Amino acid sequence: MKPKHPTTGARLRVVLGPGIALGPGKADLLEAIAETGSISAAGRQLKMSYRRAWLLVEELNGSFQSTLVAAGKGGAHGGGARLTDLGARVLKHFRSMERKTHKAIAADLGALTSYTRSQK
């Protein structure tokens, strides 16, 4: 997986309702689950503890009208995991918002960066 968060740039976080937030961390986790087919492998890829990855998945699953991540029959650790259709849709919308944000703010970001000490 390519690194998602360059040293400079924008980070977008959206709040969808009381206690329902989505940011780069959860989006990366969904993407890594789609890629690896496993919550534990996704957590390892993102250098996140299995416990943290699992808690984030539970939080995501509980926030939407149906689950975003489906765990396979072998149980949490054994049976693998995949994104549901809704999970894929949510991830796609978030990445779309990130792209649109980067495009919309590029000029302002360039100006701001030129004012920093590192650009002196």
Added chain:
Amino acid sequence: MKPKHPTTGARLRVVLGPGIALGPGKADLLEAIAETGSISAAGRQLKMSYRRAWLLVEELNGSFQSTLVAAGKGGAHGGGARLTDLGARVLKHFRSMERKTHKAIAADLGALTSYTRSQK
């Protein structure tokens, strides 16, 4: 001052260089300093300790090519504070980026929100 962060919506944070980040918290602080003419009054308005407000101002001042907040002659506590031209310009760019972000992601955000449990 009107509340800047509604219960739902987007939060934008930009990283302009190594250790140079700008988000809603610092932007609100700059705005409150412009409005109140004082770092301590700005901190109170944002329910932030004076120490924290001062540290954020020092961080901002050290990150750009010149200071964003100028403290008056009376010293840190007594002489008041104001935004420099660069401070006003940085704040304006950040607010512009927030507005453009909100506009760019409105459709995706509406779709995502409609998938949440609170919308069932």
